[in-house]
Amino acid sequence: MKLCTIRSITHLLCLLFILCFSVISRAETISAAGDPWPPFLDPDEPKQGISLELVRAAFATQGIEVQMNFVPWARAIKGVKEADYDILVSTWYTEERTKYLAYSDPYLENQIKFIKRKGDTFEYGGLDSLAGKNVAVVRDYGYGDQFLNHPGFKRPEAKDLMTNIKKLVSSRVDLTLEDEIVARALINKQAPQLLDKIEFSPTPLSSNTLHVTVGLKNSLKDKILDAFNNGLKEIKANGVYDSLLKTHGVK
Numbered sequence: 001m002k003l004c005t006i007r008s009i010t011h012l013l014c015l016l017f018i019l020c021f022s023v024i025s026r027a028e029t030i031s032a033a034g035d036p037w038p039p040f041l042d043p044d045e046p047k048q049g050i051s052l053e054l055v056r057a058a059f060a061t062q063g064i065e066v067q068m069n070f071v072p073w074a075r076a077i078k079g080v081k082e083a084d085y086d087i088l089v090s091t092w093y094t095e096e097r098t099k100y101l102a103y104s105d106p107y108l109e110n111q112i113k114f115i116k117r118k119g120d121t122f123e124y125g126g127l128d129s130l131a132g133k134n135v136a137v138v139r140d141y142g143y144g145d146q147f148l149n150h151p152g153f154k155r156p157e158a159k160d161l162m163t164n165i166k167k168l169v170s171s172r173v174d175l176t177l178e179d180e181i182v183a184r185a186l187i188n189k190q191a192p193q194l195l196d197k198i199e200f201s202p203t204p205l206s207s208n209t210l211h212v213t214v215g216l217k218n219s220l221k222d223k224i225l226d227a228f229n230n231g232l233k234e235i236k237a238n239g240v241y242d243s244l245l246k247t248h249g250v251k
Contacts, residue, residue: 029065030086030224033076035160038185039248040090040108040210043070050248051090054107055212057240058231072159074140083218087228092142092208102221105229106209110179112143114201117168122175124201128152136164136176143177144206162190169197177205 032055034041040051047053048068056066069076069085079085081100092110093103114124114135123129127146130153137143139157148155156173158164164176165187178186180200187194212228214221235241 028063029067030059031069032066032087032089033069033071033079033085034089035073035076036070036186037090037182038189040182041070042185044189050244051108051210053244053248054232054235054241055087055089055228057235057244058107058228061231061234062227064227064231073138074159077140080213080215081217083215086214086218086220086224088213091211091213092144093211094142094148095145097142097213100216101213102216102225104212104225105232106211107232108210110182110208110210111204112177112206112208113180113183113204114175114177115165115168115183115198116175116201117171118197118199120199122201124203124205130175133174134172136167136173138164138178142208144208147205161186165191165194165198169194179208 032052034051036043037051038045038049040049042049052066052068059066066087066089068089069079071079076085076088080088088101090108091097091101091103114122116122127150130150133153135153135155137155137157138161139159156167158167161176161178161183164173165183167173168176183200184195187198212225214224218224232241
């Protein structure tokens, strides 16, 4: 009886050790998802873009490694929503997304501008200036609730920005929109000949802050976000944040 008891206790301790080790291992490595979005997320660059560099640097101060998965945006957001991935690296804020995502402190900002065909006299002057137009959007991107719900114009969807740029230059849509830095980098990389065929409206639709987000279903969401927020403060204090921005020409 005593031998059985000792064996039972030993077996229980082994199970507890394995369980604790699994939790610790997961806490040290988290999975991230996002779509190619140069120069912020770029699978073809050695360090995979400025957003990922900043996010990895912040988590690294807390002893956490980030493993990145580049997938289409709709799949990325669904995967984080269902806790198949731990974080979205670069997420714009919308009220709708707070129903299934928890947000970190902001770490960068994008200016979302309208892209038009070269020579088009359109200038953005509020949502009513889009009346009757076809404004191409990327599926599941967060352009802001007012833009997405305005009844005065159409918003045909595509899987990515380059599809929308090609629709624009072929006059299949009137406008599309994206952060100007992102749009120029992506077009220059994939179809540089199209840069001479487009222009950017100087007035942005919005300035959107970038956040790390975690699905509300993820049991580690609070720990993950606390780790990032604490790490972000640390890299801002020690100069790493400013150094990375200068390296990428953002500051």
